[in-house]
Amino acid sequence: xxxxxxxxxxxxxxxxxxxxxxxxxxxxxxxxxxxxxxxxxxxxxxxxxxxxxxxxxxxxxxxxxxxxxxxxxxxxxxxxxxxxxxxxxxxxxxxxxxxxxxxxxxxxxxxxxxxxxxxxxxxxxxxxxxxxxxxxxxxxxxxxxxxxxxxxxxxxxxxxxxxxxxxxxxxxxxxxxxxxxxxxxxxxxxxxxxxxxxxxxxxxxxxxxxxxxxxxxxxxxxxxxxxxxxxxx
Amino acid sequence: xxxxxxxxxxxxxxxxxxxxxxxxxxxxxxxxxxxxxxxxxxxxxxxxxxxxxxxxxxxxxxxxxxxxxxxxxxxxxxxxxxxxxxxxxxxxxxxxxxxxxxxxxxxxxxxxxxxxxxxxxxxxxxxxxxxxxxxxxxxxxxxxxxxxxxxxxxxxxxxxxxxxxxxxxxxxxxxxxxxxxxxxxxxxxxxxxxxxxxxxxxxxxxxxxxxxxxxxxxxxxxxxxxxxxxxxx
Numbered sequence: 489x490x491x492x493x494x495x496x497x498x499x500x501x502x503x504x505x506x507x508x509x510x511x512x513x514x515x516x517x518x519x520x521x522x523x524x525x526x527x528x529x530x531x532x533x534x535x536x537x538x539x540x541x542x543x544x545x546x547x548x549x550x551x552x553x554x555x556x557x558x559x560x561x562x563x564x565x566x567x568x569x570x571x572x573x574x575x576x577x578x579x580x581x582x583x584x585x586x587x588x589x590x591x592x593x594x595x596x597x598x599x600x601x602x603x604x605x606x607x608x609x610x611x612x613x614x615x616x617x618x619x620x621x622x623x624x625x626x627x628x629x630x631x632x633x634x635x636x637x638x639x640x641x642x643x644x645x646x647x648x649x650x651x652x653x654x655x656x657x658x659x660x661x662x663x664x665x666x667x668x669x670x671x672x673x674x675x676x677x678x679x680x681x682x683x684x685x686x687x688x689x690x691x692x693x694x695x696x697x698x699x700x701x702x703x704x705x706x707x708x709x710x711x712x713x714x715x716x717x718x719x720x721x
Numbered sequence: 722x723x724x725x726x727x728x729x730x731x732x733x734x735x736x737x738x739x740x741x742x743x744x745x746x747x748x749x750x751x752x753x754x755x756x757x758x759x760x761x762x763x764x765x766x767x768x769x770x771x772x773x774x775x776x777x778x779x780x781x782x783x784x785x786x787x788x789x790x791x792x793x794x795x796x797x798x799x800x801x802x803x804x805x806x807x808x809x810x811x812x813x814x815x816x817x818x819x820x821x822x823x824x825x826x827x828x829x830x831x832x833x834x835x836x837x838x839x840x841x842x843x844x845x846x847x848x849x850x851x852x853x854x855x856x857x858x859x860x861x862x863x864x865x866x867x868x869x870x871x872x873x874x875x876x877x878x879x880x881x882x883x884x885x886x887x888x889x890x891x892x893x894x895x896x897x898x899x900x901x902x903x904x905x906x907x908x909x910x911x912x913x914x915x916x917x918x919x920x921x922x923x924x925x926x927x928x929x930x931x932x933x934x935x936x937x938x939x940x941x942x943x944x945x946x947x948x949x950x951x952x953x954x
Contacts, residue, residue, distance in 0.1 A: 498886035529894055530901025576898050578857075618857050621889060624811075625851055625899040627864050644889035653731035654912065656854060656877035661762055665809050666858040668763025679887065 489597060489636065489685035491613050493643045493677040495574055495606040502543040503606070505680065509693070511547050513602055514569045519550040521567035523593075525583035526575025526608040540573060560587045564596055574607025574643075577620040581612065582628040594634045603636075607643045610677070614640040619666055619674050621659075637683070637690055638673075638720025640666075645676030645699060660699075660707070667703040673719050674701040675710075683716070690716040722830060722869065722918040724846050726876045726910040728807055728839040735776040736839070738913065742926070744780050746835055747802045752783040754800035756826075758816035759808025759841040773806060793820045797829055807840025807876075810853040814845065815861040827867040836869075840876045843910070847873040852899055852907050854892075870916070870923055871906075871953025873899075878909030878932060893940070900936040906952050907934040908943075916949070923949040 490506065490513050497505050514520060524536040537553035544551045551571075557563035564570065570593070572580070584590045597603045605613055611620050612633040619642045648658035657665075663674050676699035677683070684691045692698050697709040700716075710716070723739065723746050730738050747753060757769040770786035777784045784804075790796035797803065803826070805813070817823045830836045838846055844853050845866040852875045881891035890898075896907050909932035910916070917924045925931050930942040933949075943949070 494889075527901065528890070528898070530898050576895075579898075579902070618859075620857065623852060623854075623895040623899055624857060624864060625895075626902055631857060631860050644887065646887060646889065654877065654879060656727075656879065656912075657761070662809075662856040662858075665760070665763050665812075666856055668760065669812070669859055679889075 489603045489605070489613065490682055491610040491637070491641070491677075491685065492604070492606040492682040493610065493645065494679040497680050502539065504543075504546075506604075506682065507547055509682070509684070510604065513604065514547075514549060517549060517568035517602065519552060519568055520544055520604075521554060521563060521570045522551050523554045523570065523572040523580075523584075523609065525554070526573060526577065526580035528573070528575035536573065536575075540571065544571075554589075560589050561592050564589055564592050567596070567601065569602040569604070570597070571604040572606075572609030572612065574609055576625055577608040577611045577617050577622045578624050578626050578628055580608045581617050581631070581633060582626050584612070585629050590634065594636060597634070597636055610643050610683075611641055613637050615672050616640060616670075618670065618672075619663060637685065637716070639716070640672050640674045642674055642676045645678045647699075660701075663701045667701065671703050673703075675699070675716065676701065676707075681712075688717055690719075692716065722836045722838070722846065723915055724843040724870070724874070724910075724918065725837070725839040725915040726843065726878065727912040730913050735772065737776075737779075739837075739915065740780055742915070742917070743837065746837065747780075747782060750782060750801035750835060752785060752801055753777055753837075754787060754796060754803045755784050756787045756803065756805040756813075756817075756842065758787070759806060759810065759813035761806070761808035769806065769808075773804065777804075787822075793822050794825050797822055797825050800829070800834065802835040802837070803830070804837040805839075805842030805845065807842055809858055810841040810844045810850050810855045811857050811859050811861055813841045814850050814864070814866060815859050817845070818862050823867065827869060830867070830869055843876050843916075844874055846870050848905050849873060849903075851903065851905075852896060870918065870949070872949070873905050873907045875907055875909045878911045893934075896934045900934065904936050906936075908932070908949065909934065909940075914945075921950055923952075925949065 533555040541551040681694040766788040914927035
């Protein structure tokens with residue numbers, strides 16, 4: 489699995505900063521199955537899939553949208569590799585449950601099918617979607633997600649701006665509120681960082697540190713190449 | 722009702738900017754019933770209530786916490802005035818349902834009991850909590866809220882910072898996603914703004930404009946003193 493904080497970094501094109509990683513990650517795939525359910529900005533499944541098709545064309549991969557298949561469970565079972573894009577996590581989770589693909593998606597990725605997630609598509613690899621930054625625009629049947637890593641993610645992690653005069657909660661305050669009621673560790677993954685999950689290892693990649701929050705503990709900054717698998721032990 | 726974007730503006734003390742308004746709003750009350758359920762930063766009901774007690778002491782009002790009563794429904798029925806403070810909206814809504822007070826709270830406020838909300842406590846006066854900025858740290862049985870105004874609120878409304886290099890969604894993008902699936906109008910209420918609901922009128926107060934979002938329409942800026950009651954007609 490490649491689990492990215494964001495699809496796009498400032499000044500770059502869609503997925504561009506990840507192309508070298510993706511070329512090796514998807515080396516055995518000629519076609520990627522794209523899960524368009526998160527619909528950023530409310531765009532249609534077709535429009536979203538077209539964007540992804542154009543991006544993956546640059547590394548010579550074809551793309552099919554999951555919505556193009558009559559049987560989405562079979563489509564996931566038969567896929568060579570899978571990419572779930574960002575958008576709204578509530579919508580994504582609702583659609584995954586509604587189409588009965590949450591379970592099969594977890595199963596095939598656990599069995600080694602190459603998976604890429606960005607933003608909302610990364611969020612769902614955690615135990616629950618409860619540390620998303622998104623608005624609850626739709627009511628999902630559960631907040632439980634794929635559970636492919638033994639913690640939760642906060643993608644697009646943002647440090648508090650000490651200059652700002654806005655009184656809304658900082659990201660750190662929100663995660664602290666989460667930990668008033670939940671014991672699951674939370675990894676704040678900054679834009680430009682990603683996790684590379686191979687075998688038993690969960691490695692932090694990119695040039696930045698990531699911020700790890702645990703219940704009743706002071707948050708810590710993790711260096712690139714840290715293996716986070718220990719959180720599941 | 723006084724429905725405030727925030728409890729505190731930058732550089733001020735808790736509720737301070739609203740004191741002149743609150744003195745007249747709560748003029749017939751010697752004691753305010755405080756709903757501490759939203760627990761900002763996960764603080765306890767007691768600690769939160771103490772903060773509020775100290776703030777209201779400055780305008781000579783006593784404060785009791787709703788959690789101090791054995792029968793919360795009766796406490797709400799008997800209150801002279803009610804204040805619901807900010808924090809996490811998911812937690813607030815979950816607790817309101819769990820303690821069976823959502824319905825009675827709507828009823829007494831509709832019948833004219835003075836109500837103050839800030840942030841999460843304002844959010845719940847709308848039709849649903851779906852345009853909150855908070856994290857889903859807890860799973861509420863429904864997103865439906867008090868429905869005392871004929872639209873939804875986005876408190877702490879924040880304009881997009883065009884200088885910023887962060888790629889996370891802007892507030893406007895999030896509300897646009899909401900409108901891909903919902904027809905309810907959304908009022909982006911900036912910090913320092915509040916709504917004054919008296920009789921049939923819903924007046925925008927404070928010095929700032931507010932941003933109104935409707936499905937499939939270009940957002941518009943509303944001037945102070947605009948009456949928003951027309952949104953329910």
